[in-house]
Amino acid sequence: MNGLAGKRILLGITGGIAAYKAIELVRLLGKSGAEVQVVLTGAASQFVTPMTLQAVSGRPVRQDQFDPAHEAAMGHIELARWADMVLVVPASAGFMARLASGFADNLLATLCLATAAPIALAPAMNQQMWQNAATQDNVMRLQQRGIVLWGPASGDQACGETGPGRMLEPEALLYRVQSHFSPGALDGVRVLLTAGPTREPLDPVRFIGNRSSGKMGFSLATAFVAAGARVELVAGPVALATPAGVDRIDVETACEMEQAVMDRVGGCDIFVGCAAVADYRPERIANQKIKKHNDEMEIRLVRNPDILARVAARPAAPFTVGFAAETQDPEGYAEKKRIAKRIDMIAANLVGAPEGGFERDENALTLLWEGGREQLPMSDKRQLAERLVAVVAERYLAARHPSR
Structure with a gap:
């Protein structure tokens, strides 16, 4: 360019x-x-x-x-x-x-x-x-x-x-x-992106959540726009401003995020599941604040929908990119996830380490796809997002236009 x-x-x-x-x-x-x-x-x-x-x-x-x-x-x-x-x-x-x-x-x-x-x-x-x-x-x-x-x-x-x-x-x-x-590599391409955490309510004041800040997903949204894409961003509860040129949809729970994604995925060319979606939610939500009565309390959890797998399983699935945030062996777990969910690419990152991961401004990623791998070293998430989008664009165009 x-x-x-x-x-x-x-x-x-x-x-x-x-x-x-x-x-x-x-x-x-x-x-x-x-x-x-x-x-x-x-x-x-x-x-x-x-x-x-x-x-x-x-x-x-x-x-x-x-x-x-x-x-x-x-x-x-x-x-x-x-x-x-x-x-x-x-x-x-x-x-x-x-x-x-x-x-x-x-x-x-x-x-x-x-x-x-x-x-x-x-x-x-x-x-x-x-x-x-x-x-x-x-x-x-x-x-x-x-x-x-x-x-x-x-x-x-x-x-x-x-x-x-x-x-x-x-x-x-x-x-x-x-x-x-310059017209971006993804000029006119429609991108649907999820970012941030989800919150699964226990009662009117408590929820099950995670430490995702949404910074990586929002940086990706900005980088996709810079590459010429039309971007829809389904965001969990985060304290971040909407990037310029991005259509934002706010949700809270995993089920709300799934609904927002499935309502829009039919019109997208690339789907990026960057959100840290809760795997489980409480089976029952208390109508009133739960009081302390016993030394122990049991909460029964049920499985949340697998948004990434559902998108990848569509008959005319978009080019699908997932994320794997792991505390150990991120590349090994990410490759298993990529194969099991049949997605086009996955970005593996280590969380809980002294550098990178949740709630930080920098991160490092290992990108995996069928027959390929690329390491993106530790850097500011904005610069990291630009490099990731460049790789996604290259793989997307290769998949959709093999003769190029």
């Missing part, structure tokens, strides 16, 4: 230690055929130099809002019209606040207000700054105006802390830009 030949990218750089990564991104964009015009804020020039960026972009770097060499002909308006895309890498908390408030007090902010081109931000900041309520409010306001945020990732930070706020790597940002301008 390329699609960048002749595309004009206005690359804004704001102040932050991640600004050094923008140099490599400029190089990658240029290598992919894009024309790149760099715009530096005053704070950014404390981290990277105009001379370096001019050398890798092949164009003079713009910095001053009132540069006499350009503004005699309303240069900032001309530049705003020139761009096919505005990408701010990194986007600091201060710049995002300025943009959310509509301030045009530097050249980059002015260009963002004056352009009709799509705008994407790659946030980078201290994890506490990212999670601050003011920043999150600005994020919401920017997204409501159609500005896209790519990232941040989670991990170790220059300040010594760990958490969300790392800028996506240049290679991942290049992929996002390419995806924006």
